[in-house]
Amino acid sequence: MTDKPWTIETICEALGNPDLASRFIGEINKAPAHQLLAVFAKWERIAKDILAAVDRGREIAAAEERGEDPTVGWPDITGRVRVEAQRNASRNVA
DSSP states (O other): OOSSOOOHHHHHHHHOOHHHHHHHHHHHHHSOGGGHHHHHHHHHHHHHHHHHHHHHHHHHHHHHHTTOOTTTTOOOOHHHHHHHHHHHHHHHHO
């Protein structure tokens, strides 16, 4: 997205999924006037996050095509993920 202001239309386009766009439109249409900006801001953030993830995915794919390891320099959070997985598993066991 360029520096143009976000609109309902550009958010729908950026979501890239008809179901998400429909959900967004539904929330905007049903929001009370005093909540419109909050709902819009929420979906603007979601749209920006999706566009950033798409861009990052393209960067990773391009690096792999060049034979590069796109994970070089990424922090190893394996231990943290395992601890969180164990914590979540213990909650479901009870």
